[in-house]
Amino acid sequence: MHSPRDGSHVESLDGRLVSAVRAGDADAVRALLEEGAHPDASAAEGLPVLCSAVAAYDAVVAEALVEGGADPDRALPDGTTPLLRAVDLGSPAMVSAVLGDEPPRRLPQAARERLLAMARNWYETGAAEELCRRTGASGPAETCLVQDDESHHVERVSLGGLTVRAGHGAVLTSLEWAFRILTPVDELVARAVHRPDEDHVDWSASRFTLTLRRSKETWSAVVAFRHHPSPHHRLFVLSYLRMRMLFERSGRHSYAKAESQLLADWAIEETDSSVLAQVLKTFNTYEHPGHEAVGLRYADHPDPRVRRQVPDCFSTNDASLTSTATAALLTLARDPDSEVRRAVCEVIAPALGLTPEPQLALLALIRDPDPDVRAAAAATLSRSHDRTPAVTEAFVALLDEEDQLLRLEGACGLARRDDPRTEEAYERVGPLGPGFEHDARADALWRWRMRNRP
Template identity: 65%
Template sequence: MREGGLDSRLVSAVRAGDAEAVRALLDEGADPNTADTDGLPVLCVAVAAYDAPVAEALVEGGADPDRTLPDGTNALWRAVDGGSPAVFSAVLGKEPRLRLPEADRERLLALARAWYETGAAEELRRRTGVFGAAATVRVQDDEYDHVDQVSLGGRVVRAGHGAILTSLEWAFRVLTPVDELVTRAVRQPDEIHVDWSAAYWILTERRSFETWSAVVAHRHHPDQAHRRFVVDFLRRRSLLGNSPYYAKKERELLAVWAAEETDGEMLAKVLAAFTQYEHADQEALGLRYTDHPDPRVRREVPYALFTYGVPHTSEARSALITLMRDPDAEVRAAACTAGMHVAARHTEITQAVLLLAEDPDADTRAAAAAALAVSRDGAPAVADALVALSHEESRLARLEAAYGLALRDDPRTAGAVERLGPLGADFEHDHRADVIWRWRRRQEDGDAMTPPAS
């Protein structure tokens, strides 16, 4: 061990799952390839524990994922074998296509493919010789996606080999047919499953028109999971930013699809993707579905009734108010959120939002608090509603209320801020928290903010 026991402390930090301590010790000079008491590199300890943050810290600190172990494997092999896409990504390292010999690349692809095609439970039966039922639980694999964790005969594996295979192929620049990638995604028809996420991510990285065309062709597939995948693919492409060429094609495709779709669940998803684009027929399409029988569809309509927060016509404003009175609480909340930036321009919308401030649904009241907070309507009823909302159980509603009162420099802001309580580090860069902080400073300085114009 090194001077001061750095390597020993590194082993302890890895076992404890303390990624920050691991980074600090590596910065101090600990050996990233330090072996644990059983002789395995600490990177393999992190892989076995499904500890992606620690594995990432070790690899970034210089741990060698390709170092051959006595059994002929290495940390990268074990990460593929273990089935966690998050751990695999952490261990993959830089430039694997250039770093690894072709034979090693082929072996890794074959390993991932064998697990995927055989299935986690069946492969565990083959390896352990135990033929009983496997225990399966759903676990979070990274910040956004989950995966099944399968246990049998004392062995545990995560069934994310489809995602690993997809990611390995892309890392090695193997252009897997689009239809095969979509099939992998919908094998687990769950939009936050690792296989689904890996497929859409890699397909968005493949920027050819041929890839795009092959994906969107699945919108006509009889299996709804394929159609859902297309919507998710288009929605996420819009979030990542498209060229004008693709943006135009996608908004036109979604407009046609929204006009044709008859399934309520699919229509809601198509509308959600469509409203991320600006389209000349956006308002007309929203008006078409204002009274749709499926509340999932109506929840998306408010976002189709405006562009940059401004409904174009009196018909759109009337439809928005109608949706604020919808029997479905989520529809009311969506309508409130969509109308938050126009309430001050139109008294009838402000009045509808004020009614939602007393809605029986807590989430709808929170949406009303957000809308009223940014309203430039100086009417006393708006400030009174914000004071009432500052007593809500929801911290988010109390934050919006205190924020709105601080913007108005209302004399009742102090009570709202006191009821809000400490926000903590999660709100360090929150614009609402910043306004409240500035209000407090003005109070300490004896200064006053000019009330907003009505």
């Protein structure tokens, strides 16, 4: 419990809290609340500080205030609440920060319906159109993409002196889930593909909510969209399946076998190259005996986006590759597309072992015109047990590269082979800046010294 404080001290704490909220200093906000500042201290125009955080789109500060006791449902002079204002402004991250615990139990039915109606009106009307209605301005609205949370973005729309974020589709989806409303699958998919962008908040919210709905009926309804004529709908199914795979690894669903067969069939049927590339990418995250056959089917596909996924088809095969698949992988090592060649670098050693043909392929790739391909080949050879002079000299040649990371790959390869030129190699790498504290390539020098110095 906090010790009693006199009024002047509390007033001082509240003033400092207002300043910390304005400065966006979440750590200071938490410290002041712990010290005894009132979480609903008044800020501008007598409104609680939570409203200031909401207006500034500062979700981190808003979350700190709500966790510290700020009331998201507090009635304000204009008849709104901080939560209603957050919904109005269209930031899913902000709504999540302000929503608070157990909203279905905390909020009366009328309050829940008001929140849902506001989000639905913005979404169905459109942000620019609703701003026109509210401000009377004729437009056009100013629109740009902004980051809403660490991973997802949304449009910021300004008109007539008002600014909102057009994430009301995601807000509506999140509120429905929070209020235990099972929105029809078709409607959630439609919201996602309304802005066909996997990093958009609307797409993300629909995908996440559908992933949380673990029933067979929901799963069947979503994957049925793989037959939809729109590629955006089919891409959404793949995005959904990839998220389910993440959940599968934490033991939260058990559809992996059905999904792997679905993807195997889909890989044969899909005709759109951009979708097919994503089908293969997703298929390669599953276990299935048909990976090699699918890889061979598309090893010479005219679209490089498809061919970039083929090497992984061969790397997921539990048994030894057939001679046909081996030949296909070695051919891909000479592909005109640099990203295809880089993909080969990452799988060729595990798939084939460093027998003479893969070794020769990697020695050619470590001298590739593309620096990313050279780096990938160097990383694969460095991790291998190959100690032949040709491989060692390939690492020495990397020390002449202008790119410091390529020089580091070369030095690391020498260190792992206990080459006496290791010290000199790392001197040629030069000082490494921040971010290399836990880099195994930088650490290889220390390990070499431990092995080779008295």
